[in-house]
Amino acid sequence: MRIILIGYGVVGQSFTNMLLRRRHETVKDYGLNPKIVAIADRGGSAVNPKGLDLERMLALKKQKGTVAADREFGRADLSPLEAITSVEAEVVVEASSTNVKNGEPGLSHIKTAFKTGKHVVTTNKGPLALAFPALTELADYNKVYLRFSGTVGGGTPVLELAKKCLAGDKILAIRGILNGTTNYILTEMAEKHVTFQQALDSAQKLGYAETDPSMDVDGIDTACKVVIMGNWIMNKKLTLKDVDIEGIRGVTLEALEKAAKRGNTIKLLGSIDGKARVAPTEVSRHDPLCVSGVLNAVTFVSEFAGEETIIGRGAGGPETASAILRDLLDIRHNLADKMLT
Numbered sequence: 001m002r003i004i005l006i007g008y009g010v011v012g013q014s015f016t017n018m019l020l021r022r023r024h025e026t027v028k029d030y031g032l033n034p035k036i037v038a039i040a041d042r043g044g045s046a047v048n049p050k051g052l053d054l055e056r057m058l059a060l061k062k063q064k065g066t067v068a069a070d071r072e073f074g075r076a077d078l079s080p081l082e083a084i085t086s087v088e089a090e091v092v093v094e095a096s097s098t099n100v101k102n103g104e105p106g107l108s109h110i111k112t113a114f115k116t117g118k119h120v121v122t123t124n125k126g127p128l129a130l131a132f133p134a135l136t137e138l139a140d141y142n143k144v145y146l147r148f149s150g151t152v153g154g155g156t157p158v159l160e161l162a163k164k165c166l167a168g169d170k171i172l173a174i175r176g177i178l179n180g181t182t183n184y185i186l187t188e189m190a191e192k193h194v195t196f197q198q199a200l201d202s203a204q205k206l207g208y209a210e211t212d213p214s215m216d217v218d219g220i221d222t223a224c225k226v227v228i229m230g231n232w233i234m235n236k237k238l239t240l241k242d243v244d245i246e247g248i249r250g251v252t253l254e255a256l257e258k259a260a261k262r263g264n265t266i267k268l269l270g271s272i273d274g275k276a277r278v279a280p281t282e283v284s285r286h287d288p289l290c291v292s293g294v295l296n297a298v299t300f301v302s303e304f305a306g307e308e309t310i311i312g313r314g315a316g317g318p319e320t321a322s323a324i325l326r327d328l329l330d331i332r333h334n335l336a337d338k339m340l341t
């Protein structure tokens with residue numbers, strides 16, 4: 001399987017690191033032999049149709065800031081879009097930065113991959129949150145697969161639990177803590193009685209929150225995940241504008257104390273039942289959803305199996321890399337099935 005990797009930050013580098021560590025097993029246990037034929041970042045690309053030396057790519061990125069600096073295979077003039085169009089490969093792994101205003105550059109990367117007959121594995125929520133129905137249609141039209149496990153729950157197989165393990169049942173509702181940063185802030189406020197601002201400062205110091213925390217604290221990241229789950233699991237044709245969104249800036253210590261007196265706490269929940277929404281919500285301390293710190297948790301309510309909750313770390317480079325590999329194996333499995341029929 002020849003792969004073009006777009007975006008070589010935390011997730012992209014973790015993915016190549018994982019391939020270096022797991023390659024022997026992926027071939028032996030799954031018959032998958034992934035070969036990275038191109039990597040692109042903002043500085044340009046590195047291309048080798050025979051497969052790039054991943055140890056060298058990791059070292060180069062650290063030392064020079066871009067893979068395009070490689071003396072033999074570096075191409076500072078080759079943009080990610082040109083790499084997708086001109087390099088022969090089966091799959092594009094898209095791990096560039098999220099943008100929820102217009103989805104770019106990820107949206108163009110994904111569309112171009114489809115138009116050139118390449119499957120896509122993405123960890124980038126932006127294009128999916130803005131254009132999920134259109135992207136799945138375009139993938140079907142071009143007879144290619146689009147996979148995105150890493151966009152919800154990082155390495156925790158949230159989408160797979162609902163889509164595969166609960167296959168056949170009907171998912172009636174989903175509710176979840178889908179953002180580790182806001183969960184850390186609310187946990188700090190509830191347990192240490194610090195203000196929102198003090199908890200946010202602490203999250204930033206620990207590297208859990210960005211300098212501009214609005215994607216997390218204003219509920220947008222959670223809403224993107226609600227859109228992805230609504231489309232993929234419940235077949236709803238949703239985009240970000242269909243979600244009612246309220247973040248956690250208005251959650252006060254008084255409200256948390258009142259909730260505590262009732263045996264509850266306040267969590268930022270993303271939910272889909274009749275409506276898709278994100279809002280701070282009182283949750284019983286005994287609810288399995290009530291996880292603390294940066295953990296994520298999602299409950300699926302299904303017609304026959306009842307309630308199932310999955311809990312996990314939610315994000316992180318190695319965790320998300322594991323979701324990418326899982327998606328590649330799924331694509332390989334589907335392609336093998338197709339050849340048999």
Ligand SMILES: NC(=O)c1ccc[n+]([C@@H]2O[C@H](COP(=O)([O-])OP(=O)(O)OC[C@H]3O[C@@H](n4cnc5c(N)ncnc54)[C@H](OP(=O)(O)O)[C@@H]3O)[C@@H](O)[C@H]2O)c1
Nearest residue numbers: 007008009010011041042095096097098105123124315316
């Ligand atoms: N980190 C996580 O735990 C996690 C978990 C789940 C999903 N995700 C998602 O996965 C994606 C990657 O995350 P990350 O943590 O790896 O981010 P990151 O460290 O900021 O890396 C982003 C990468 O995208 C590249 N990039 C940005 N704009 C680009 C453009 N216009 N053209 C080409 N490349 C461009 C950057 O290039 P340079 O290296 O040249 O700057 C960098 O290599 C994001 O969409 C993120 O939301 C991340």
